[in-house]
Amino acid sequence: MKLDILAIGVHPDDVELGCAGTLLAAIAEGKQVGIVDLTRGELGTRGTAETRKVESRNAADILGIDIRENLGMPDGFFQNDETNQRKLIQIIRKYQPTIILANAPEDRHPDHGRSSKMISDAAFLSGLRKIETLQDGELQKEWRPTYVFNYLQDRFLQPSFVVDISAHINQKLAAIHAYTTQFYNPDLNEPQTYISTPQFIESVKARAMMLGKRIGVEYGEGYLTEKMIGISSFDHIIKIPT
Secondary structure, three states: OOOOEEEEEOOOOHHHHHHHHHHHHHHHOOOOEEEEEEEOOOOOOOOOHHHHHHHHHHHHHHHOOOEEEEEEEOOOOOOOOHHHHHHHHHHHHHHOOOEEEEOOOOOOOHHHHHHHHHHHHHHHHOOOOOOOOEEOOEEOOOOOOOEEEEEOOOOOOOOOEEEEOHHHHHHHHHHHHOOOOOOOOOOOOOOOOOOOOHHHHHHHHHHHHHHHHHOOOOOEEEEEOOOOOOOOOHHHOOOOOO
16 A cells, blocks of 8 residues: 555654644545554553553544554664664555654654654665565565655644644544543543643643644644745645734
8 A cells, every 4th residue: 555644653642642633634635644653652651552552543543544553663762773774664665655754853752853863764765776675575666755744742843834734633632532541531540641631632732723823724733844845836825814
């Protein structure tokens, strides 16, 4: 299956928090969309790798994505090395995404920035035909995505552009709430963490509202890009109220 968009998160729930609204908007346009989680999130204070596996499947069902895979890298200790880059290259060549959405280049959690660089490196290396990778015993064809965009996470980084997700905010929040062990859940007897308070989910919604306001819509998700973006028509630009 060739994907239009492949969203990659180092932990299950990164994609839901950072770019689920964008994925939902793309799906509504008939795009093929998938998610790859790099780790099982096994170092999380709340829940387990197994509960997060179930939660990520439930979130995928809510989003209606085409595929979701987990590469099983070690949470907290993975390195941007050849072994892990090759795992990503195999995935990129398998699904041949036009666009990759990746973790923020710097953030509160050190895994996020480290994975961002690894994804960017793998996306470039995936286009080199002399790097050989296999799928089902067959050589894969080289493939380089057109764009790698970084979604915003905990820290606010000035976005290069913002995507209108106004029609999809409730479904995005539902996908986040599928992680019942991670976020606010008064019925769960687990230690409280930075992300388990009700205020954290409110901050996610408030961030989307603030970004939406910046482009004259109700809710938005912000992205960073190192590559210049071109447009074919001024009609594609959202009109911001003056």
